[in-house]
Amino acid sequence: MKDIYVAFLSSNYKMSAFIRQFTRYHFSHVALSETPTLEKMYSFARKYKNTPFVGGFVIELPSRYFLSEKKVPVKVCRISLEDGEYDKVMARIASFKQTPDQYKYNYFSALAYWFKRPYRKKDAFICIEFVLYALGVDKFMTIKEFEKTLSDCVVFEGTMDEIVEEKNKLLRTDDFFEKKSMWFMAKNFTKDIVHLAKSPNK
Numbered sequence: 007m008k009d010i011y012v013a014f015l016s017s018n019y020k021m022s023a024f025i026r027q028f029t030r031y032h033f034s035h036v037a038l039s040e041t042p043t044l045e046k047m048y049s050f051a052r053k054y055k056n057t058p059f060v061g062g063f064v065i066e067l068p069s070r071y072f073l074s075e076k077k078v079p080v081k082v083c084r085i086s087l088e089d090g091e092y093d094k095v096m097a098r099i100a101s102f103k104q105t106p107d108q109y110k111y112n113y114f115s116a117l118a119y120w121f122k123r124p125y126r127k128k129d130a131f132i133c134i135e136f137v138l139y140a141l142g143v144d145k146f147m148t149i150k151e152f153e154k155t156l157s158d159c160v161v162f163e164g165t166m167d168e169i170v171e172e173k174n175k176l177l178r179t180d181d182f183f184e185k186k187s188m189w190f191m192a193k194n195f196t197k198d199i200v201h202l203a204k205s206p207n208k
C-alpha cells in the first residue's frame with residue numbers, strides 16, 4: 007500500500023475570497039501531494055502571483071501560501087492505494103508534468119461549477135476536476151462534496167503554518183513570483199478562451 011494526500015485549502019488572494027463568498031464554503035482549492043507536509047502539490051491554478059487569469063497545471067510550493075501574516079486554513083486527507091493503483095495515479099500526474107503547456111485552465115467549467123454543472127473540455131481542467139481525474143474518479147463532485155467523501159481520511163486540519171516545514175515556507179524555486187504585465191495576462195487569457203471555445207467537449 008502507498009499513500010497520496012489530498013489538500014483542501016483557501017488562499018489569501020482576492021479571487022479565492024470571491025469564490026468563498028459566492029459558494030459560502032470555506033475551502034476554494036484542492037490539490038494532490040505525495041507527502042503529508044505538502045512539500046509539493048499538484049493542481050490547476052494561477053501560474054503567476056499577479057495573474058489570476060493565467061492558469062493551468064501547476065506544481066505548487068507552500069511558499070505561495072505565505073504571502074501575508076494571515077493564516078491559511080488547510081485540511082489534509084490520506085488516501086491509501088494498492089501499489090498498482092498508486093502507480094496509475096502517479097502516471098497520470100507524470101503526463102501533466104511532461105507536457106504542462108498542453109493543458110489549459112477550464113474557465114468555462116469554473117463558471118459552470120458554481121451552478122453544480124460540469125462543462126468538460128478536452129485537456130482542460132479546474133482544480134477539483136484534475137484531482138478527481140488523477141485519482142481515477144469519473145464522477146462530478148464539488149470541492150465540498152469531495153471533502154465530505156474523505157471525512158474518514160483526515161490526518162490534519164489546521165493552518166498551513168502548522169504543517170509546513172520551516173525550510174519550505176519561503177522556498178521560491180519556481181516561476182510563481184515572476185511578475186507579469188497586464189498585457190501578458192490579457193493576451194494569454196484571450197488565447198486560452200479562444201482555445202477552449204474551439205476545443206471539443208469531453
